Amino acid sequence: MTSKTHWENVYSTKAAYSVSWFQPHATLSMQLIRGTGIDHDAAIIDVGGGASILVDDLLAKGYTNLLVLDWSLAALDAAQSRLGSSANRVHWLEADITAAILPTNNYHVWHDRAVFHFLTSREDRRAYVDLVLQSVKSGGHVIIAAFAEDGPTQCSGLPVMRYSVPALQAEFGARFTLLHSQQELHSTPFKTTQKFNYCHFRLD
Ligand SMILES: C[S@@+](CC[C@H](N)C(=O)[O-])C[C@H]1O[C@@H](n2cnc3c(N)ncnc32)[C@H](O)[C@@H]1O
Numbered sequence: 104m105t106s107k108t109h110w111e112n113v114y115s116t117k118a119a120y121s122v123s124w125f126q127p128h129a130t131l132s133m134q135l136i137r138g139t140g141i142d143h144d145a146a147i148i149d150v151g152g153g154a155s156i157l158v159d160d161l162l163a164k165g166y167t168n169l170l171v172l173d174w175s176l177a178a179l180d181a182a183q184s185r186l187g188s189s190a191n192r193v194h195w196l197e198a199d200i201t202a203a204i205l206p207t208n209n210y211h212v213w214h215d216r217a218v219f220h221f222l223t224s225r226e227d228r229r230a231y232v233d234l235v236l237q238s239v240k241s242g243g244h245v246i247i248a249a250f251a252e253d254g255p256t257q258c259s260g261l262p263v264m265r266y267s268v269p270a271l272q273a274e275f276g277a278r279f280t281l282l283h284s285q286q287e288l289h290s291t292p293f294k295t296t297q298k299f300n301y302c303h304f305r306l307d
Contacts, residue, residue, distance in 0.1 A: 151218030
């Protein structure tokens, strides 16, 4: 399990564009979210969104009902500073996703890039999946991007779980129907690459 202190330290000492997971645009995430065909006012949560540019990309495409959740206040501050006055159009929540309280049956899209893979204990993964089941609408979309089975063994200096598509599907369970999966070779700012598996599930 990762700690809040770790993440506050990362985001207080490093520029958002200098961390290994930085993307200038969240291209594949946007492609998958737009591909769901949800309305522009549908509720979208970016779990562990950090200082990701995804929220900027969603606002630019006209999505209006956005929540960025992260354990690190420094991460949320960085995203808000970047957005300027547009930050007022987004909901922000500082919380640990394994203990967060979210509205029931609320989200049309749950998006997580590079967060679930930090949950190395079975209890934390169970708590996470239970929260998805409780807070995503039936028929809603769950998009999870985690390091692939042959991806890196660490992220931000912390140990991670690595997932094949069937392993990620098994972790979430029978109520999650896999609609699409895709690999991405992410290029880090240090000119290395990291293999991700993106899974797009429908919650039945
Ligand atoms: C590798 S970064 C990915 C950030 C973002 N999703 C992206 O793709 O740019 C992991 C993020 O998850 C957040 N995080 C880690 N553990 C968390 C937890 N238990 N609850 C909420 N956020 C968490 C960190 O603060 C960090 O912003």
